[in-house]
Amino acid sequence: MSLVISHLARRFGATQVLRGIDLTVDQGELIALLGPSGSGKTTLLRIIAGLDWPDAGGLSFDGADWLAKSAAERRIGFVFQHYALFPHMTVRDNIAFGLSVLPRSDRPAKAQIASTVDGLLSFLQIEGLADRYPAELSGGQRQRVALGRAMAINPRVLLLDEPFGALDAQVRRDLRRWLRGVHDSAGTTSIFVTHDQEEAFELADRVVVMNGGVIEQTGHPDEIYDHPATSFVARFLGLTVEVPVTMRAGRAQAAGIDLSALPRRAMADGPATLFLRPADILPVPDPQAPFRVTEIASTGALLRVVAQDDAGCRIEAEVPRREGRDLRKGQPVALRPAAGQIFPGGPQTAAVPIQTPMTLKEARP
Numbered sequence: 001m002s003l004v005i006s007h008l009a010r011r012f013g014a015t016q017v018l019r020g021i022d023l024t025v026d027q028g029e030l031i032a033l034l035g036p037s038g039s040g041k042t043t044l045l046r047i048i049a050g051l052d053w054p055d056a057g058g059l060s061f062d063g064a065d066w067l068a069k070s071a072a073e074r075r076i077g078f079v080f081q082h083y084a085l086f087p088h089m090t091v092r093d094n095i096a097f098g099l100s101v102l103p104r105s106d107r108p109a110k111a112q113i114a115s116t117v118d119g120l121l122s123f124l125q126i127e128g129l130a131d132r133y134p135a136e137l138s139g140g141q142r143q144r145v146a147l148g149r150a151m152a153i154n155p156r157v158l159l160l161d162e163p164f165g166a167l168d169a170q171v172r173r174d175l176r177r178w179l180r181g182v183h184d185s186a187g188t189t190s191i192f193v194t195h196d197q198e199e200a201f202e203l204a205d206r207v208v209v210m211n212g213g214v215i216e217q218t219g220h221p222d223e224i225y226d227h228p229a230t231s232f233v234a235r236f237l238g239l240t241v242e243v244p245v246t247m248r249a250g251r252a253q254a255a256g257i258d259l260s261a262l263p264r265r266a267m268a269d270g271p272a273t274l275f276l277r278p279a280d281i282l283p284v285p286d287p288q289a290p291f292r293v294t295e296i297a298s299t300g301a302l303l304r305v306v307a308q309d310d311a312g313c314r315i316e317a318e319v320p321r322r323e324g325r326d327l328r329k330g331q332p333v334a335l336r337p338a339a340g341q342i343f344p345g346g347p348q349t350a351a352v353p354i355q356t357p358m359t360l361k362e363a364r365p
């Protein structure tokens with residue numbers, strides 16, 4: 001019972017918001033749509049929900065054409081960022097709502113609805129809130145209730161649009177774990193939208209990274225983290241240090257940076273860009289090195305160390321406090337990246353998606 005999205009396109013006026021989305025979501029999967037603002041995540045979710053229609057492409061569930069079905073016929077559960085609970089109804093009545101407005105022929109008997117709601121209240125660990133009104137709940141409690149309301153109709157697919165976006169960090173973390181548990185026990189197929197990388201990685205079975213209306217990469221969180229497929233994904237996932245390098249006979253070279261540990265790769269000679277995470281760069285005191293420490297600042301457990309060479313190349317590293325205790329401002333340092341990605345092309349062209357990333361971490365020289 002997969003949800004199959006094929007070549008989906010959507011334009012609003014002159015703006016092409018979705019440019020050919022292909023994605024298959026399997027039964028029971030928890031998928032995160034991750035991407036910056038305006039990348040088309042919500043538009044895709046709304047089309048799946050039946051709240052909007054594409055200009056081209058297909059959408060089917062379990063072989064049935066969903067574009068020919070109304071939102072109600074699709075039986076989708078939807079949770080929005082801003083709690084859409086009915087303020088004049090208790091939690092119990094809010095959760096019962098979806099069932100109590102079904103056509104008479106499909107509507108369960110009152111006692112059946114009450115027992116479904118009791119079951120959900122207990123499953124979602126919100127029994128104590130049953131008789132409260134939304135105004136008497138915290139933000140986190142409201143989102144639990146909103147999920148209860150979405151799940152009451154036993155949805156084929158559960159869609160969550162930044163469900164925790166309006167909540168503070170600690171509540172978000174608690175709710176994430178709670179949602180993952182609920183998802184696993186209920187076995188629902190779920191798709192949630194977020195622009196929070198940590199949230200996507202902690203929650204999802206698979207992460208779909210979107211940018212400018214296309215899918216840049218789909219994969220298990222570890223796969224995306226370790227092997228970003230494009231320079232966009234690399235930047236988005238924190239590989240924010242970009243160093244121009246030259247590829248020669250499969251080796252990356254950059255003045256003053258020790259890339260000797262990097263493996264030989266089957267890449268054409270010429271300019272390329274090395275993408276590094278600040279945490280993967282270790283500055284090591286070395287009197288011969290052309291880089292000098294220009295800034296050291298503590299962020300708590302980590303030291304943020306900036307090193308610069310005479311040519312103006314500026315590289316920022318994050319070093320565990322203990323490993324960086326010998327570093328001093330003005331000191332010459334050699335830079336030794338422990339891991340990184342290389343994409344062909346200089347820094348200007350590195351923004352163009354390239355399909356052949358190079359992983360330095362696991363490859364052998």
Ligand SMILES: Nc1ncnc2c1ncn2[C@@H]1O[C@H](COP(=O)(O)OP(=O)(O)OP(=O)(O)O)[C@@H](O)[C@H]1O
Pocket residue numbers: 012013015017035036037038039040041042043044195
């Ligand atoms: N009904 C509409 N009419 C015109 N433009 C729209 C409409 N809905 C969305 N857009 C535009 O489509 C683009 C994608 O919007 P969408 O909400 O899908 O992005 P998003 O990735 O969910 O962003 P965010 O994280 O900010 O919610 C934006 O440029 C937005 O302004």
